[in-house]
Amino acid sequence: MTNGPSFLAGDLILTPDGSRTALSLRYGEAYGSRHGAAAQARHVFVEGSGTHTHPAPRVLEVGFGLGANFRATLEQCARRGAALTYLAYEFDPAPTGLLRAVAEGSAGADHPAWAAALAGWGRASPLTVRLPGVALSVVFGDVREAGLPSGWATAVYLDGFSPARNPEVWTPDLVGRLAGSLAPGGVLTTYSAAGHVRRTLAGAGLTVERRPGPPGKRECLRAVRPA
Ligand SMILES: C[S@@+](CC[C@H](N)C(=O)[O-])C[C@H]1O[C@@H](n2cnc3c(N)ncnc32)[C@H](O)[C@@H]1O
Incomplete structure (x- = not known):
């Protein structure tokens, strides 16, 4: 983590x-969709999870990447006026x-929480930002080794590169733990x-629904923890 342009x-x-x-040079894959990065963040994650209508969403994300999903959700x-955790x-x-x-110049970039996240980026783990209406924590570590909150999230954004490039975040073990982190009615x-x-996802007890994909993709998924 450096402040210099090491990319x-x-x-x-x-x-x-x-x-x-x-x-990403490490994975040989783009962080967001080449067909519309902001469109993917909004369609797949914010709207796909119902976060766009939830009165006080609690989002758990794997992984934070370049923060596109966070900024789209924040904005x-x-x-x-919905409080976001x-x-x-x-x-x-x-x-x-x-x-x-x-x-x-993109969604959420002018929000003070984004400025605070950039100011604290890389200084300590977790990175914590607390502002009126926004609580952000970024844990700099491997999600596979993390103790995840139980029954907490209204939404899980599973965005850790593709199963082909990064199968470690798509295993039944981790998906099962992510499903367990959802509150009843929560959506992955x-x-x-x-x-x-x-x-x-179905093996983890979630009800899986296919939905139209974002630009450039026929379908994507939402998976609901039964209430
Ligand atoms: C597709 S990018 C995420 C894009 C991000 N959601 C955004 O909105 O910009 C995948 C991210 O997951 C992270 N990642 C992959 N495996 C991980 C793991 N086991 N634990 C934590 N982060 C992981 C990668 O380092 C990468 O930054």
Whole structure:
């Protein structure tokens, strides 16, 4: 974690909706959708989980990445005055300069909570931001080794790169623990609609629904913990 531009400018990707994402050199995959990074964050995660209508959402995310999902959620909650609690796990924090460059001019980037997150990024784990209407914690560690809250989250954003590139976050063990972190009626969302992912989610006791995907993707998933 450094404040300097330790990424290559060429790693930034401008996507068709005007938002930016970047290539992860470690995984050889973009952090967000090349077909519209902000559109994916809104459609798959914020709206797919019902967070956009929840009066006081509590979101658990794997992993925080460049913060696109956080910013999309933050912006949506701030606009309608909903208090947001956001707990994310990230074991390979991107440089602050990359987070800043990707966010510039995008949803949520002008919110004081985003500025506070950038100011504290990499200083301590967890990173904690507490402002009126927003509580953010980012745990800099491996989610597989974390003690997850039980029955707590109104939404789980499972966004840890694709099952092909990062199978470790799609195992029945971790998906089962993530399902256990959902409050009754809570929703886990992911962009993957692969058959084995659907079976793993169902095996964790969740009711799996396919829904139309974001730009460039036919389908994505939401999986509900029965009330
Ligand atoms: C697709 S990117 C996330 C994009 C992010 N949600 C956003 O909105 O910008 C996947 C992230 O998951 C993180 N990750 C992958 N496996 C992880 C693990 N076992 N524990 C914690 N973070 C992990 C990666 O380092 C990467 O930053």
